[in-house]
Amino acid sequence: MPSYEYRTVEVDSSVMVAGLGGNVDPPVGRLNELGADGWDVVAPITDKRGATVSLLLQREA
Secondary structure, three states, X not given: OOOEEEEEEEOOHHHHHHHXXXXXXXXXXXXXXXXXOOOEEXXXXXXXXXXXXXXXXXXXX
C-alpha cells in the first residue's frame, strides 16, 4: 500500500471570487512548481464562512 506525505498552500480567499469581477490571479505558478515535484491538489481547506484559505496537497512518499 502506498504511503503519502501532505502539505498545504495558503491562498488568498478573494481568488475564489475573482471571476465575479475581482482582479486576483490564482497561484498557478506555485502550483505548477509543486506539480513538477509530484504534488497533487486533493482538497480545498475552508474557513467557517466557506471561503477557501488553503489547498491540501499530497504526493507519494
